[in-house]
Amino acid sequence: MSDEVKVERLAALFKQTGAAHHQAFLETDGDDPEWPLWYAEYLEGRLTPFLAAPLTRSRLVFCLIGADDEHRATESDTPWPEYYARRFLECLGPADEPAKDRLSLYYFDGCPFCVRVLRAIDALGLDVELRNIYADPVHLAALREVRSRTTVPVLRITSSDGEERWMPESADIVRYLQASYGQAAA
Numbered sequence: 057m058s059d060e061v062k063v064e065r066l067a068a069l070f071k072q073t074g075a076a077h078h079q080a081f082l083e084t085d086g087d088d089p090e091w092p093l094w095y096a097e098y099l100e101g102r103l104t105p106f107l108a109a110p111l112t113r114s115r116l117v118f119c120l121i122g123a124d125d126e127h128r129a130t131e132s133d134t135p136w137p138e139y140y141a142r143r144f145l146e147c148l149g150p151a152d153e154p155a156k157d158r159l160s161l162y163y164f165d166g167c168p169f170c171v172r173v174l175r176a177i178d179a180l181g182l183d184v185e186l187r188n189i190y191a192d193p194v195h196l197a198a199l200r201e202v203r204s205r206t207t208v209p210v211l212r213i214t215s216s217d218g219e220e221r222w223m224p225e226s227a228d229i230v231r232y233l234q235a236s237y238g239q240a241a242a
C-alpha cells in the first residue's frame with residue numbers, strides 16, 4: 057500500500073470521527089470544549105490497524121491536541137482530517153503491512169483452463185509470476201517433480217515463512233484467488 061493510500065484511509069477515519077462527534081453533539085452544533093476526550097475514546101481501537109503501535113487514550117488526546125494546534129497555527133489549506141492523518145503517520149509510523157503470499161502460476165499458452173485463471177488474475181489485478189512450462193524446462197521439471205504429472209494450471213502459493221502449497225484445478229484456483237484477494241476479502 058502506498059504512503060498516499062495510507063494517508064487517505066486514515067484521513068477517512070478522522071473524517072468519520074468528526075461526523076460521529078457532530079452527531080453526538082447536535083444540540084450544540086458540534087461545539088464541545090472536551091472534544092479530544094471524545095475523539096480519543098472513539099478512535100482508541102479504530103486507530104490500531106493504521107499505526108505502528110497502539111496508543112494509550114491519554115497519548116491520543118495529546119496527539120489530537122498537538123495536531124489541532126498545529127493545523128490552526130500554520131493556517132494550512134489542507135483539510136483537517138488529511139492534516140491529522142499525515143501528522144499521526146509521521147510522528148507514530150504506519151502499521152506494518154501483513155506479509156503477503158508469493159504466487160506463481162504454472163501454465164502454457166493455448167490451454168483454456170489456464171486462460172480461465174489468467175483472466176481472474178487480471179480482473180483482480182494480482183502480482184503473480186507466470187511460469188510457462190513449455191517455455192522453460194525448469195518449470196516443467198519442477199511441476200513434474202512435485203505433482204508427478206504435467207497438467208496445468210497449477211498455482212504455487214509460498215507463504216512468508218516459506219511454506220508451499222501447490223493448487224491444481226482451475227475452478228479451485230479461481231475460487232481461492234477471489235476469496236483471498238477479491239473485494240469480499242478486503
Ligand SMILES: N[C@@H](CCC(=O)N[C@@H](CS)C(=O)NCC(=O)O)C(=O)O
Binds near residue numbers: 166168169205208209
Ligand atoms: N480440470 C482441470 C483440467 C486441466 C487440463 O485438462 N489441463 C490441460 C491443458 S488445458 C493439460 O494440462 N493437459 C496436459 C496434461 O494433463 O499433462 C482444470 O480445470 O484445471
